[in-house]
Amino acid sequence: MSLQKINLQKPLVHCITNYVVANFTANxxxxxxxxPVMADAVKEAAEMASKSNALLLNIGTLNEQTIKSMLLAGNSANVKNIPIVFDPVGAGATNFRLETTMEILQQLKINLIRCNVGELAAIAGVTWQAKGVDSGVGELDVAExxxxVANKYNCLVIVTGKQDVITDGIRIEWIVGGHEKVTKMTGSGCLLSALCAAELASCENAFEDLANLLRDYKQASSNAYSTIGTFHMNFLNQLEYLAEGHQ
Ligand SMILES: Nc1ncnc2c1ncn2[C@@H]1O[C@H](COP(=O)(O)OP(=O)(O)O)[C@@H](O)[C@H]1O
Ligand SMILES: Cc1ncsc1CCOP(=O)(O)O
Known part of the structure; x- marks a missing residue:
């Protein structure tokens, strides 16, 4: 029960994220x-990161200002060994996103990349038919x-989809289950990245605890199954329920 650990620790998570999912992520x-604290101004990003327990960098609605803020916050987090989760939303969709993704990966020490298969393909330089922020279409060996990527950037990598996979470059674990209804709720991947940041701030064993978090998140979507409006509400209820230690 990974969510339960977060509930006990109550970490402060600094999120520089996109405007589509900011409210959902906070909730x-x-x-x-x-x-949660959302702070993306250049004048405060570094200070806020240094006072937080984890940092989330999400490029979903990128602009020139937020790139500066992400690099400032990231450098500040690196100096204090504060864990950083990077969500390269739509990395293969435009050159701007891909260039920024590479800049972030080269300039910062990232603890975890949480992405979908299309974003993984973009980072790895594999030919792929991107579709905005969705995973798109193509062929690649996800595990390999x-x-x-985990070895190249010396970090954990989580790739989500019908099945999730987590690797540290040596170990690899697959997580199955959940419900595809979750793909109709915008921000499900972005929120998962934020919860991963909270997990990294709260855990003793990152690999195992993140794998358990992926299981919890899939369980929440299975338990929440309903028509879409009710699903949104049920999903948040389920996260709270699991974090309180119910099964
Ligand atoms: N077809 C599917 N069936 C069940 N769960 C899914 C499916 N696709 C994605 N998920 C789940 O949705 C959540 C978000 O993953 P994903 O949709 O891949 O992220 P993103 O929004 O970044 O593309 C994860 O918990 C993942 O396991
Ligand atoms: C629709 C959209 N456009 C830019 S960011 C975003 C949200 C993506 O969220 P997620 O990939 O977690 O569903």
Missing amino acids: GLLAIGAS TAMH
Whole structure:
């Protein structure tokens, strides 16, 4: 029960994220007992990161200002060994996103990349038919590519989809289950990245605890199954329920 650990620790998670999911991300973090703070101004990003327990960098609605803020916050987090989760939303969709993704990976020490298969393909330089922020279409060996990326950037990698995979470049674990209804709720991947940041701030064993978090998240979507409006509400209820230690 990974969500339960976060609920006990109540970490402060600094999120530089996209405007589509900012509110949902804040509510999801609150549901599991974490404290969200969204701060993307150049003048405060570094200071806020240094006072937080984890940092989330999400490029979903990127612009020139937020790139500066992400690099400032990331450098500040690196100096204090504060864990960073990077969500390269739509990395293969435009050159701007791909260039920024590479800049972030080259300039910062990232603890975890959480992405979908299309974003993994973009990072690895594999030919892929991107479709905006969705995973798109193409052929790649997810496990092999995720391990390669984990080794190259010396970080954990989580690739989500019908099945999730987590690797540290040596170990690899697959997580199955959940419900595809979750793909109709915008921000499900972005919120998961934020919860991963909360997990990294709260855990003793990152690999195992993140794998358990992926299981919890899939369980929440199975338990929440309903028509879409009710699904949104049920999903947050389930996160709270699991974080409180119910099964
Ligand atoms: N077809 C599917 N069936 C069940 N769960 C899914 C499916 N696709 C994605 N998920 C789940 O949705 C959540 C978000 O993953 P994903 O949709 O891949 O992220 P993103 O929004 O970044 O593309 C994860 O918990 C993942 O396991
Ligand atoms: C629709 C959209 N456009 C830019 S960011 C975003 C949200 C993506 O969220 P997720 O990939 O987690 O569903």
